[in-house]
Amino acid sequence: MKKVGVAILGLGVVGGGTYQILTEHREFYQKTQNVDIVVENVLELRKERALSLGVQENKIASNIQEICSNPDVDIVIEVMGGVEPAKSFVLAALNAGKSVVTSNKELFCKYSYELEKAARKNNCGLFFEASCVGGVPVIRALLDNLQGNKILSMMGIINGTTNYILTKMTNEGSSYEDVLKEAQKLGYAEANPTADVEGYDAAYKLSILSSLAFHTKIPFSKIHREGITGITADDINYGKQLGYVLKLLAIGKNTDEGIEVRVHPTYVKASHPLATVNDSYNAVYITGDSVEDVMLYGRGAGALPTGSAIVGDVIYCATHPNFRYSTFKNTEEADPNTKFIDNFKSAYYIRLSAHDKAGVLAKVSSIFSRHNISVAQMIQEEDVTADGRVPLIFITHMTKEKSVNKAVEDINLSDVADVVSVIRVVS
């Protein structure tokens, strides 16, 4: 039976889960996969953490060189997160002839070009299923199942923290601030939640997934990114009244005009399969020209679900002697021939705080019409708020982003209403 040695860099949540899976399933993999996978080294500065997980003291390496020069290590698992020192460690491992399995979305998003170059040069495997959407098998689906399709679009709920927060806000009518605090207490959100709630995490993943789907490098910098910090309970409730559920969506589209990639809060029709993806569950909804619609759903984070993706890659790497590298143009920057669309089309939810006087609707309607925006649905509240305002909510038909921006400007300049929120809508 083939013996394969692995080293785990970082025994945090995911590293700990990976260690647990590998050690508890060792005999199971011998029996079912005909391979003996042994954890030969871990790199973890908190020695007690390693020992408490059951790692033998002589397996704890004190630096990356020790692992690179250990001939028993075939595969290095990088689960440290962040760019440095993860990047240097991964490059060192590849240059030492070790294959690499990583869960590091920021690293892979920003430096896939450099990492892949090193992997090719050294004829090593480079696997990253765990970098996107935890245990949901989306990367291999794009690489090995759907590659016969032109992928037309993908829409994903690919950040667990924000989906947990939005689900709570939806179910309980609570404010963003209250739910965030609760999520932090429960460990679902970090003390500094910026990467999640501002959409960075989702944008890293979208960069990776859309590069695979559209076969060209989609850099992080090309992704239009908005977070959920401005979302109010009111917006969620008005959306509900109109038949929508609010989600932080990562959207990638490949049309004849070009590519659009964006992360932002989005109303999803309540009957859409993505609308029922709740709590820390994630899902990616992919449309291809042959397969039509496919949705992949599961745990997008967590020690064992993400560990499952890592171990899947480890077993694949251990049992498949030939490696295939990216099927997209893995360039350092975007290919100059790739056209990106800023002025994309969408339907919009526009909430106004209108003065309680006659002619408001006529004025607003004329502004919309001037910018070729046509209205699909409207709610005008009867009750006047304490400051003498009336909430007025519109859902538009498909229109261009820039037209909406201009209409918003004009409404704010008018004397009849202020724009409170603008949220995109998919049906």
Add this chain to the structure above:
Amino acid sequence: MKKVGVAILGLGVVGGGTYQILTEHREFYQKTQNVDIVVENVLELRKERALSLGVQENKIASNIQEICSNPDVDIVIEVMGGVEPAKSFVLAALNAGKSVVTSNKELFCKYSYELEKAARKNNCGLFFEASCVGGVPVIRALLDNLQGNKILSMMGIINGTTNYILTKMTNEGSSYEDVLKEAQKLGYAEANPTADVEGYDAAYKLSILSSLAFHTKIPFSKIHREGITGITADDINYGKQLGYVLKLLAIGKNTDEGIEVRVHPTYVKASHPLATVNDSYNAVYITGDSVEDVMLYGRGAGALPTGSAIVGDVIYCATHPNFRYSTFKNTEEADPNTKFIDNFKSAYYIRLSAHDKAGVLAKVSSIFSRHNISVAQMIQEEDVTADGRVPLIFITHMTKEKSVNKAVEDINLSDVADVVSVIRVVS
């Protein structure tokens, strides 16, 4: 650029879709996959069908030998369906050194052992993603993503025809017979619908999927199979009242006691992700010990979605020089060490037609209690039907199949009620 020649056996619905995808995307695959895939031959007796799809006359082979001896053919795509002549053709292709991609669930379910033996002997690829659930990437997910898990259970809506019929019955309150006729008119059901409506198709797929998931041969003969022909609009409505949606589920479980595999109509809680899988959409809900819950959703049938799975396998085969065969014990019969459970546990919906007299509920309850069946929910209708009967519906807690069978016998022997239907329930 590597050139790969393929031959398509059978230009029916799926064969036609596959031909269309391959020819329309040829340049796209050259650009994105660095491989030139050329349809070198088709085997189709209806010459006009081949010509109408755009096949050049000189590419139409008149028998399998012509294809086997064509040195330009590297991969044979078998999309004929049924056991013979598909089996002889696939074996001939493998023995001629051609790799095979098949969508044939009946063939693969019944003869995977023989086919794989021939593939190994000739060092050829044998791919079958399209045999189960059309464009939904479930086979590769089990083989290459979730293989780090002990799969605990899978529940699938894996037959499009029956899901279409049950969805229509649910939405419109129509009878099975009426919806079946409509489905046949629309081409969603075959003139002879037995394979679909009696659960054979789902059972073939469950045999394949559970063999992969549980790493041991699960023969068709071990699968408990019931179809949907006995389902009435009343059952669907009572289920609705109790918060359930009726689906034909394929269920596989791997517990400490053994393996249970079954296909039968099942009530699914309305809040379960499988409950919203409607019309001809399919989905497989898999639970692993590390990944927790994963659901894969999409089109389970159709020319292009199934063609997408076939072409995915063709590209994989063309770009991965090494083949890996089944990761289950691919024996001819079930491994004698594999234990199968007949007397499985489930919750049950039991509908009675009760006499309209006092003491019925007491009598039925005492029968349940005698067989250790505890009741979770009950509906007793007020209205008496024309024949002086009262519908009485129970949902039980988890109980053993055999206990329910005995209780049903006892109720039918009693003078208070007849059992109209017994349907299993998952929550």
